[in-house]
Amino acid sequence: MSLPSLTDTTALIRHRRSIKPVDMDAARPVDAPLLTELIENATWAPNHGLTEPWHFHVFSEAARQGLADNLRRIYQQTTPASEFREDKLKKMGDNPLLAPVIIACVMQRNGGAKIPEQEELEAISCALQNLMLSATAAGLGSFWSSPPLLDTAEFQTWLGIRPEDRCVGLIYLGWPRTGLNWPRSVRQPVETKISWHHD
Numbered sequence: 001m002s003l004p005s006l007t008d009t010t011a012l013i014r015h016r017r018s019i020k021p022v023d024m025d026a027a028r029p030v031d032a033p034l035l036t037e038l039i040e041n042a043t044w045a046p047n048h049g050l051t052e053p054w055h056f057h058v059f060s061e062a063a064r065q066g067l068a069d070n071l072r073r074i075y076q077q078t079t080p081a082s083e084f085r086e087d088k089l090k091k092m093g094d095n096p097l098l099a100p101v102i103i104a105c106v107m108q109r110n111g112g113a114k115i116p117e118q119e120e121l122e123a124i125s126c127a128l129q130n131l132m133l134s135a136t137a138a139g140l141g142s143f144w145s146s147p148p149l150l151d152t153a154e155f156q157t158w159l160g161i162r163p164e165d166r167c168v169g170l171i172y173l174g175w176p177r178t179g180l181n182w183p184r185s186v187r188q189p190v191e192t193k194i195s196w197h198h199d
């Protein structure tokens, strides 16, 4: 097996961008074998104690409507009046239908008393980066969405997860729409992020 060069790896990492659902081709499906490979790559993330603290709920085709309906319902039921926004409610209903696939990514609390929750959250974050980089390599756009309602009991009940588990994000996946200008992003110069300690 030949490994990708550092140059290729750097190019992949820097090419990944958040691609919004509105910029995906909703009509072009993503095959189950490809989705399975992306999720399997996610599971190769580092995880303390090999607790594999993750589970992936994949919504496609007609199931997206159920997700959209329930996101809207739970947003309406759980958002305090002072924070409620019509545009957010609309997005909850629209976004799942704009992408061909949405993966509700759950941190499954497997570590018991031995592994802190924080470390299982860190592990699933690594897993989701694996997933999004793999998606990028396959030519797919990806978008990590984390509306606060994911942490409500209403959403957990609907998804069928335990109170100690946490849905850390909805990852939208889809082929970028024709003619999309790949988004740009910025990072601060790396020198500002490093303190070298030599002696």
Ligand SMILES: Cc1cc2nc3c(=O)[nH]c(=O)nc-3n(C[C@H](O)[C@H](O)[C@H](O)COP(=O)(O)O)c2cc1C
Pocket (backbone or CB within 6 Å): 016, 017, 018, 019, 144, 145, 146, 147, 169, 185
């Ligand atoms: C934990 C996490 C949660 C995120 N949640 C949201 C979100 O709810 N809405 C959103 O627009 N972007 C969300 N993002 C995506 C970031 O906004 C995005 O990564 C950032 O703007 C940098 O752009 P890039 O991904 O193209 O480099 C999230 C990213 C992470 C890591």
